[in-house]
Amino acid sequence: MAEKVLMKGNxxxxxxxxxxxxxHYFGYPITPQTELAAYMAKRMxxxxxxxxxxxxxxxxxINMVYGVASTGKRVMTSSSSPGVSLKQEGISxxxxxxxxxxxxxxxxxxxxxxxxxxxxxxxxxxxKGGGHGDxxxxxxTPASVQEMADLTGLAFDLADKYxxxxxxxxxxxMGQMMEPVELPETAPEMIEKPWAVTGTKMQRKHNIINxxxxxxxxxxxxxxxxxxxxxxxxxxxxxxxxxMMDDAEICVVAFGIAARVSRNAVVEARKQGIxxxxxxxxxxxxFPKEAIAKAATHCKEIISVELSMGQMIEDIALxxxxxxxxxxxxxxxxxxxxxxxxxxxxxxxxxxxx
Amino acid sequence: xxxxxxxxxxxxHYGSGxxxxxxxxxxxLKNNGKEVDIADMxxxxxxxxxxxxxxxxxxxxxxxxxxxxxxxxxxxxALPQELYGLFERRERCAVLDIGGDDRGAYALGRFTPFILxxxxxxxxxxxxxxxxxxxxxxxxxEVMKEIEAAGRIPFTGIVNNSNLGEETAxxxxxxxxxxxxxxxxxSGVPVVMTSVKSDIAGDVxxxxxxxxxxxxxxxx
Numbered sequence: 001m002a003e004k005v006l007m008k009g010n011x012x013x014x015x016x017x018x019x020x021x022x023x024h025y026f027g028y029p030i031t032p033q034t035e036l037a038a039y040m041a042k043r044m045x046x047x048x049x050x051x052x053x054x055x056x057x058x059x060x061x062i063n064m065v066y067g068v069a070s071t072g073k074r075v076m077t078s079s080s081s082p083g084v085s086l087k088q089e090g091i092s093x094x095x096x097x098x099x100x101x102x103x104x105x106x107x108x109x110x111x112x113x114x115x116x117x118x119x120x121x122x123x124x125x126x127x128k129g130g131g132h133g134d135x136x137x138x139x140x141t142p143a144s145v146q147e148m149a150d151l152t153g154l155a156f157d158l159a160d161k162y163x164x165x166x167x168x169x170x171x172x173x174m175g176q177m178m179e180p181v182e183l184p185e186t187a188p189e190m191i192e193k194p195w196a197v198t199g200t201k202m203q204r205k206h207n208i209i210n211x212x213x214x215x216x217x218x219x220x221x222x223x224x225x226x227x228x229x230x231x232x233x234x235x236x237x238x239x240x241x242x243x244m245m246d247d248a249e250i251c252v253v254a255f256g257i258a259a260r261v262s263r264n265a266v267v268e269a270r271k272q273g274i275x276x277x278x279x280x281x282x283x284x285x286x287f288p289k290e291a292i293a294k295a296a297t298h299c300k301e302i303i304s305v306e307l308s309m310g311q312m313i314e315d316i317a318l319x320x321x322x323x324x325x326x327x328x329x330x331x332x333x334x335x336x337x338x339x340x341x342x343x344x345x346x347x348x349x350x351x352x353x354x
Numbered sequence: 355x356x357x358x359x360x361x362x363x364x365x366x367h368y369g370s371g372x373x374x375x376x377x378x379x380x381x382x383l384k385n386n387g388k389e390v391d392i393a394d395m396x397x398x399x400x401x402x403x404x405x406x407x408x409x410x411x412x413x414x415x416x417x418x419x420x421x422x423x424x425x426x427x428x429x430x431x432a433l434p435q436e437l438y439g440l441f442e443r444r445e446r447c448a449v450l451d452i453g454g455d456d457r458g459a460y461a462l463g464r465f466t467p468f469i470l471x472x473x474x475x476x477x478x479x480x481x482x483x484x485x486x487x488x489x490x491x492x493x494x495x496e497v498m499k500e501i502e503a504a505g506r507i508p509f510t511g512i513v514n515n516s517n518l519g520e521e522t523a524x525x526x527x528x529x530x531x532x533x534x535x536x537x538x539x540x541s542g543v544p545v546v547m548t549s550v551k552s553d554i555a556g557d558v559x560x561x562x563x564x565x566x567x568x569x570x571x572x573x574x
Binding site: 015116 | 368369400401402427429482484485486487489517518519520521
């Protein structure tokens with residue numbers, strides 16, 4: 001077993017990315033994800049072939065990612081909410097060119113410049129586009145420093161497998177908190193990338209990376225084909241965790257830091273005889289629709305706990321087909337719900353005192 | 355463990371535990387009858403600051419000097435003018451919590467002449483050998499030299515704060531003693547204390563164990 005180290009979430013992503021074979025990092029500093037770039041700046045020069053580059057802007061950084069991704073190399077960028085907004089054009093191009101890449105968003109309060117405290121209010125941006133056009137990102141939401149590391153490796157694997165960009169959607173608490181973590185010791189398995197622009201050496205037809213189509217029929221065809229791949233992702237790659245859901249009457253849905261707070265509230269509810277349970281989505285695209293739909297068959301209310309004005313709640317309402325009331329328990333602008341606040345919502349859903 | 359030096363500085367790698375130790379050390383001095391000022395001199399990290407312990411320090415009667423916008427959304431790396439007072443009121447002890455790495459120690463440079471001129475200080479290097487960039491004595495020594503060059507004050511002691519957060523056991527700490535001794539040999543600076551969270555501090559079979567009271571969190 002690998003030895004444990006004590007890491008910040010941001011550092012864990014950086015180290016896990018390097019161990020996943022990502023030797024190209026392009027970024028621009030922004031709180032609360034700066035440690036990720038700082039760690040890369042320290043480590044990359046010591047690794048053969050390692051590249052750390054602080055670009056002149058977030059827009060430049062994402063386009064450098066686009067370039068390296070075209071060559072089939074594992075590549076990433078990271079930022080926090082306002083910076084990720086700036087990257088959206090590049091993300092759309094990367095999706096349109098069917099390239100794998102990792103984008104990390106350690107979210108902070110918004111909109112606008114907002115604040116530097118944790119938030120989950122980029123859920124819509126991450127799962128519903130953000131950039132223009134029909135596309136999806138695989139979006140993974142870590143709830144511990146260990147998961148910051150584990151999901152980074154997974155994100156690279158999935159991005160390569162389905163030829164699409166993946167996003168790690170963390171929040172300021174996940175980036176800043178320190179926890180013991182175990183890092184992978186073995187090199188990842190890399191798949192062949194016959195589409196990559198690596199030089200033909202006059203041995204093969206040249207590969208073209210492009211998102212511009214002059215004939216609308218052709219563009220339509222690429223969209224339909226891409227959505228067939230997305231359907232495979234939805235079928236194969238949904239990830240979530242359930243806690244005390246078997247006999248639950250009140251279902252709490254939360255990811256990231258909100259899930260950790262909610263779990264404490266569920267424990268407290270159970271102590272007081274309220275049958276509460278927790279569904280923690282690990283992927284929010286693809287969203288765990290089936291788990292939510294199942295919960296709607298035996299729960300009388302679903303509570304969405306979010307660090308936003310209520311964004312995931314819409315996916316819950318859709319997945320549950322509105323068979324039961326879906327309510328919101330939230331804080332916003334950089335504030336975090338307390339276990340007491342979540343417990344009060346559970347108690348209210350259960351019908352007052354019991 | 356109680357030093358008779360008036361000024362105590364805590365420097366170290368990012369996330370090595372400087373703030374926790376600074377706060378606990380200030381409380382320790384106060385409990386031993388000293389009048390204490392503590393200064394938050396972190397210009398690098400807007401989170402996990404001495405100011406988080408403001409209430410605890412106030413209750414104990416310890417004066418906290420921190421940047422005006424600490425713990426707000428203003429991520430402004432500026433130090434308050436009140437810091438100069440630390441070097442004028444020589445009847446009081448001063449504990450200085452310096453920001454991480456050499457970047458954090460640059461902020462110290464402005465006050466270095468005062469500290470060297472008075473020559474009544476301990477400059478302590480905090481190290482956690484379970485942090486990924488300071489896992490060996492050689493790596494920790496490299497960071498130590500970078501900080502010394504940036505702050506321009508020689509280190510006088512090493513604080514071994516090796517831990518794995520909540521998963522820290524007495525054995526975790528004891529295992530790090532060899533690396534601390536090696537760092538001491540490399541640098542010629544003695545290990546003056548091993549800081550350990552208070553619930554297991556009694557179980558650690560090392561010399562000069564300094565128990566740490568940690569800040570609470572509300573998620574598991």
